[in-house]
Amino acid sequence: MRPSKIVSFSVVILLISVVFAGAVTVSAAAQYDTMQFRYNSAHTGDYSPVAGSVPSNGQLLWNYTTGGSVESSPAVANGVVYVGSWDSNLYAINASNGSRLWNYATGGSVESSPAVANGVVYAWGDYSNLYALNATTGANVWSYNIGGNVYFSPVSSPAVANGVVYVGSIGQYNGGGFVNAGVYALNATTGAKVWNYTTGGSVHSSPAVANGVVYVGSFDNNVYALNATTGANVWTFTTGGNVESSPAVANGVVYVGSDDGNLYALNATTGTQLWNYTTGGGPSSPAVANGVVYVGSWDGNVYAINASNGSKLWNYTTGSAVWSSPAVANGVVYVGSIGQFANRGFVNADVYALNASTGTQLWNYTTGNEVLSSPAVVNGVVYVGSFDNNVYAIGNRTTTLTATAPSTASVNQNFTINGTLSGSTFALAGATLTLQRSTDNVTFTNVSMNVTNTTGGYAFSKNESAAGTYYYRAAYAGNDTYTNATSNVVKVSVIAPATTGNLLLNTHLVSTTTGSPRKMVTTYTFSGQLMTTSWTPVANAAITLQSSADKVHWSAFASPVKTNAQGAYTFKGTLKPGSYYFRTFFAGTSSTGPTASRIIKVVLSLNGSSSVSTVVA
Numbered sequence: 001m002r003p004s005k006i007v008s009f010s011v012v013i014l015l016i017s018v019v020f021a022g023a024v025t026v027s028a029a030a031q032y033d034t035m036q037f038r039y040n041s042a043h044t045g046d047y048s049p050v051a052g053s054v055p056s057n058g059q060l061l062w063n064y065t066t067g068g069s070v071e072s073s074p075a076v077a078n079g080v081v082y083v084g085s086w087d088s089n090l091y092a093i094n095a096s097n098g099s100r101l102w103n104y105a106t107g108g109s110v111e112s113s114p115a116v117a118n119g120v121v122y123a124w125g126d127y128s129n130l131y132a133l134n135a136t137t138g139a140n141v142w143s144y145n146i147g148g149n150v151y152f153s154p155v156s157s158p159a160v161a162n163g164v165v166y167v168g169s170i171g172q173y174n175g176g177g178f179v180n181a182g183v184y185a186l187n188a189t190t191g192a193k194v195w196n197y198t199t200g201g202s203v204h205s206s207p208a209v210a211n212g213v214v215y216v217g218s219f220d221n222n223v224y225a226l227n228a229t230t231g232a233n234v235w236t237f238t239t240g241g242n243v244e245s246s247p248a249v250a251n252g253v254v255y256v257g258s259d260d261g262n263l264y265a266l267n268a269t270t271g272t273q274l275w276n277y278t279t280g281g282g283p284s285s286p287a288v289a290n291g292v293v294y295v296g297s298w299d300g301n302v303y304a305i306n307a308s309n310g311s312k313l314w315n316y317t318t319g320s321a322v323w324s325s326p327a328v329a330n331g332v333v334y335v336g337s338i339g340q341f342a343n344r345g346f347v348n349a350d351v352y353a354l355n356a357s358t359g360t361q362l363w364n365y366t367t368g369n370e371v372l373s374s375p376a377v378v379n380g381v382v383y384v385g386s387f388d389n390n391v392y393a394i395g396n397r398t399t400t401l402t403a404t405a406p407s408t409a410s411v412n413q414n415f416t417i418n419g420t421l422s423g424s425t426f427a428l429a430g431a432t433l434t435l436q437r438s439t440d441n442v443t444f445t446n447v448s449m450n451v452t453n454t455t456g457g458y459a460f461s462k463n464e465s466a467a468g469t470y471y472y473r474a475a476y477a478g479n480d481t482y483t484n485a486t487s488n489v490v491k492v493s494v495i496a497p498a499t500t501g502n503l504l505l506n507t508h509l510v511s512t513t514t515g516s517p518r519k520m521v522t523t524y525t526f527s528g529q530l531m532t533t534s535w536t537p538v539a540n541a542a543i544t545l546q547s548s549a550d551k552v553h554w555s556a557f558a559s560p561v562k563t564n565a566q567g568a569y570t571f572k573g574t575l576k577p578g579s580y581y582f583r584t585f586f587a588g589t590s591s592t593g594p595t596a597s598r599i600i601k602v603v604l605s606l607n608g609s610s611s612v613s614t615v616v617a
Contacts, residue, residue, distance in 0.1 A: 280298070313359075336371025
């Protein structure tokens with residue numbers, strides 16, 4: 001939540017004057033289809049249902065640079081980040097890699113936060129118009145001119161509930177102030193006005209909708225409860241200052257901050273004050289989760305307040321004003337700070353992750369300028385904008401390491417184990433990897449090291465001097481940015497080439513003329529010898545005679561025979577007329593690989609003639 005430009009500018013001038021006086025140093029699926037400022041229409045700021053795993057190390061996954069400051073809070077729906085910029089554009093950004101999908105150019109800076117519902121994005125587009133855009137293409141569905149002034153951009157973020165868009169208007173500036181400010185209810189499908197309610201001051205607060213009532217603050221110091229269907233006033237609560245904080249509604253209570261320095265808890269039905277907690281400055285928009293209210297303050301603190309009685313549970317001091325509205329997800333509070341003013345700009349502007357129970361800092365990420373944008377937490381990633389013109393995706397840079405290798409290799413034959421190392425969406429170049437080896441797939445030993453190339457690829461060349469089964473994997477030790485990683489295990493069977501290509505086959509055909517030509521039978525004899533590459537006979541080896549019709553698919557033609565002491569073998573039998581392919585085959589052992597002989601083609605005609613040709617396999 002950011003105050004108006006007038007208020008912000010006056011505060012900055014005050015801070016500058018104090019600094020120079022020397023008195024004070026200014027300290028991203030269908031389940032996400034509806035997504036809006038502070039997660040839901042009640043603006044609880046509790047992203048736990050869609051947040052996924054908690055980012056543990058707060059590393060940059062990507063950033064997208066716009067042409068202006070990003071005050072808008074992202075809405076992340078169906079893998080897309082929707083966010084506005086002061087460069088007069090609404091952007092749709094791929095939530096995974098930060099690439100721009102589309103942008104819609106408006107006539108003025110987009111400072112408020114968009115809402116997404118039913119495939120439509122709703123956002124202020126310029127000083128007067130609220131736009132409805134196709135969420136996939138960015139095409140204009142409708143726009144409604146609420147009215148405003150060319151000097152001031154609206155900052156109220158729309159809320160969508162039950163087919164109606166609710167949004168606040170700052171009104172028209174008439175030289176002495178703003179008039180005709182209020183709340184508008186528009187048909188979400190057509191943009192037709194359903195009703196409007198005029199307040200006594202500009203509405204920077206974003207309406208919260210719960211149980212048929214719209215709750216909103218105004219610069220007339222009031223918090224309003226309006227009937228969501230008719231716009232009729234249900235109750236009004238008056239504070240001691242402008243109410244630019246956006247209410248959060250939970251468990252029948254409205255929680256809202258006022259520039260009088262108080263966080264108020266009001267009965268949602270009657271508007272009766274239940275309690276108030278006084279901070280040292282104007283509170284931001286609060287978040288509510290698990291019986292605790294979390295709120296930032298201009299006094300540089302983030303507070304955790306008991307939602308039932310208003311007692312302080314803890315506070316965390318950032319050292320600079322906190323105008324960003326907290327987001328809560330699965331036990332962690334995420335919030336931004338504006339940083340410290342120095343050298344005509346803001347430095348050390350951070351996004352903080354705090355333990356929701358204790359307030360202990362878990363991590364922080366420093367941007368280049370003020371963080372007024374409220375974080376959105378979806379699928380383990382924190383999305384937030386900064387006045388340095390960037391949209392940031394912050395989370396765990398998880399590391400992925402892969403490995404591939406041939407399934408078999410021969411003794412003393414070089415083979416390659418390769419793969420890639422990547423961190424989130426980035427290839428990791430120049431990273432040192434270790435190749436680990438095992439013979440039992442349990443105990444691994446480091447055997448060599450290598451460095452990834454510019455695309456994160458690597459290759460280890462390896463050979464083994466003995467036959468057997470070996471297991472390999474690559475390992476990465478990690479660093480301050482990327483987690484350590486171990487690849488999948490690859491298995492390589494190393495075989496001895498003792499018998500490869502050394503089945504010797506001699507074929508003899510003996511014809512007979514017994515019977516008529518069509519019943520002629522030919523007697524065959526296949527004989528050969530099995531030897532090693534050093535021409536040593538292999539005795540007692542089982543040899544199979546195989547036949548094939550296409551030289552591709554082979555089947556046993558005769559029962560296996562064993563080689564004798566000289567490695568010799570013989571097959572005898574009869575053949576009918578026809579065309580055949582034959583080979584002999586040895587399946588190998590634990591120390592020798594399988595091998596097959598050359599292919600023999602045999603053709604027998606009906607007249608008793610025959611031919612034999614050797615076909616090299």
